[in-house]
Amino acid sequence: MSTLEIKNLQVSVDTEDGAKEILKGVTLTIKDGETHAIMGPNGSGKSTTAYSIAGHPKYTVTGGEVLLDGENVLEMSVDERARAGLFLAMQYPVEVPGVSMSNFLRTAKTALDGEAPKLRTWVKDVNGALDRMKLDTQFSSRSVNEGFSGGEKKRAEIAQLDLLDPKFAILDEIDSGLDIDALKVVSGGINDYAAREGKGLLLITHYTRILRYVKPDVVHVFVDGRIAESGGPELADELEASGYERFTTGAAV
Numbered sequence: 001m002s003t004l005e006i007k008n009l010q011v012s013v014d015t016e017d018g019a020k021e022i023l024k025g026v027t028l029t030i031k032d033g034e035t036h037a038i039m040g041p042n043g044s045g046k047s048t049t050a051y052s053i054a055g056h057p058k059y060t061v062t063g064g065e066v067l068l069d070g071e072n073v074l075e076m077s078v079d080e081r082a083r084a085g086l087f088l089a090m091q092y093p094v095e096v097p098g099v100s101m102s103n104f105l106r107t108a109k110t111a112l113d114g115e116a117p118k119l120r121t122w123v124k125d126v127n128g129a130l131d132r133m134k135l136d137t138q139f140s141s142r143s144v145n146e147g148f149s150g151g152e153k154k155r156a157e158i159a160q161l162d163l164l165d166p167k168f169a170i171l172d173e174i175d176s177g178l179d180i181d182a183l184k185v186v187s188g189g190i191n192d193y194a195a196r197e198g199k200g201l202l203l204i205t206h207y208t209r210i211l212r213y214v215k216p217d218v219v220h221v222f223v224d225g226r227i228a229e230s231g232g233p234e235l236a237d238e239l240e241a242s243g244y245e246r247f248t249t250g251a252a253v
Ligand code: ADP
Pocket: 013, 014, 015, 020, 022, 040, 041, 042, 043, 044, 045, 046, 047, 048, 049, 058
């Protein structure tokens, strides 16, 4: 049994005008085997949630905690978070010039496992993961995300997810900028991951489209830095039909 608990998380972001309160107390618990979706209008704090769990320096946690199997993630270094089994795919994946995908992944895998993967099987594994994401194997020698199209970055993130095999994955707008074929490929990779034993998944998305392919167990609607409502997959169907209006009316957005 493994759980990721977000408890009353409050976060401010550093802006030029000082600290701005974004998350006003977010609480949710994901058990292994579960897929949760966070949906919400632009600016509701979805990415802020992902960034603060990732440990991005611009985001200051002012209250609450994030526990992975009871351990406070927020007290860990970024490396320790990864070693504890967290994986985060950001809305805008960063480019890492001069570091090849293959070396980047090998270093990450070595840090996670405590020993370097065997070179022969590793090359095969990397090529297999790229191939499943319909990325040419030459991507392994290209610098991480440098010059990748939006869709290629998203595919590359899922190839990483596949190879690094974390306990919990948080994917922020992994569906943005994907055409329908790419969406199916990426969703297939996410479903393969989620079907593995003991995995938890938090899918952050603005649109319901990906939820036709990746079925959530729980859907949370985010409004103005809070969860306005949680429910089953039917909540996504309702959002698809009626949008966010019912949730945003009266909210100070
Ligand atoms: P979402 O992902 O739901 O669209 P975000 O978490 O990106 O929303 O943003 C929530 C709010 O925080 C927005 O009003 C946004 O402008 C603000 N915000 C987020 N990051 C920053 C930042 N680095 N500087 C200034 N404002 C920010």
